[in-house]
Amino acid sequence: MIGDMQKWTPNVASIIEHAKQFHPTKEVVSRMVSGDIHKTNYEEVCIRARKLASALEKDGYKPGDVIATLALNTYRHLEMYYGISGMGAINHTLNFRLHPEQAIYIINHAEDKIIFCEVPFIPILEGLKDKLVTVEKYIILCDESEMPETGLKNAISYEEYLKDGDEDYSWADVGDDAACALCYTSGTTGNPKGVLYSHKSNILHAQAALTAMSIKPDDSILMVVPLFHVLAWGIPYFGPMFGLKLVMPGMQMEGEPLYDLIDKEDISLAFGVPTIWMGLLAYCRENNKILSSVKNTIIGGSALSLSTLQEFDEVHDVNVIHAWGMTEMSPLGTTNIPTPEMEHMSKEEKYAIQLKQGRPIYGVELKVVDDSGTDLPNDGESQGHLMVRGPWILQKYFKAEKDAVDKDGWFDTGDISVLDEDGYMTIKDRAKDVIKSGGEWISSIDLENAAFGHPEVAEACVVGIPHPKWDERPLLFIVTGDGEPVEKESILDFLSSKVAKWWLPDDIIFLKELPHGATGKLQKFELRDEYNNHYMEK
């Protein structure tokens, strides 16, 4: 028997309409490229998004067209999230740190028709334009009076384009399971792969996220996570959905400007990746600043370290919520919100739990399996391939012929994890990064976190390098606080107290900086390639 309730074919634009109606004056604050602070609110964002949707329609663009953004976290990017998807087109967010070859591949593969481009990124597109076969028009994110000279085809300023738009535009009826947005994974091998989200999956994800991150209606959110990376963890949807004040840092993501925004805008909840917070904490440390308004910070994208957690808690009295997810999951899979039991625990016990990636949010199923695909117990010890299933997890990659899931709908995340009896998931490694030494596994993440606790260590990276006796052995790369090498023995002594003896790296290399990819993640393959013979030659 079918239920008697109404059929639901949602358009994400219903979110910004809701915000306009019920939270019209809630602020949306952006640091613009010039460094100036711009303030608007959900009512204005909604009206301008309607104008954008209508301008696109008048210009001949249709539902299903792919329209790209090469943009920073500002109110205009938020408007594009709604204006593009709301008229039925697909909002394709591009990462400005992509390697040119990857950017060309992605834009052509997606068949982008328009690219909305921030002024400082014009040179990037001018360098690629002759190879972008589907792009018909470039819309530059500035006022008419600020429009620079450019050789980009049919270039027009955003504000001029918007002028043709209708404030009373009615959003498209997008139909069931219609596509809404597109992101490409930052794959380290092979071509990047597209993940095509639907209106429904984005709304369901946003609703679930709201229940899983200790968010309160009066929170002021600092969204440092980029709008170009996995839909900024759903914030552009759940922020307006819940009427949260939204603050965006634009281009300035260093410690000082971030502190300034947090202080002036009274931020209570901040979202970002560990490297961003390391910069902010360092700034606070060096300038005797305290993050007094911040109650919670959500950290994900790569593993949270004990020293970051401790500094947030002990110096700033900020609660850290560790989260895990991936592009293929919209992205949220697990979060680590405090439980009532944790209030009675010692700091050490509490930290041990907070460092785990958390428990699944409602809607996401998790399991770990061994190499043959057999389920492993949730015993806190058995590590295996982490598999996921749920309504905002992809079925297949964009334009792929085959599904990316097994016959029961499970998607292999590529992460090696442990699940425990209480439902917590801990990432041990990426499957391709785990170090196989003499038939046993060493977690490069655990080793990095251990090294990170050493007072001289600013950044650490561990990779498995071929070894004549043990197949692979760990090699540790360190960037110190002042960039100068320290005694290897002091690092090894420190590590001996934290990890098993056979886990100790066979060598340590000091670098001035580590290679990071377009989304800030360590590019371990670069170090693996460069140092591939390090142990063989010894």
Ligand code: AMP
């Ligand atoms: P991306 O699709 O670029 O967001 O990358 C997703 C991958 O980032 C995951 O599969 C994990 O390997 C890694 N990742 C995300 N969050 C965390 C976390 N909290 N701890 C460790 N690794 C993480």
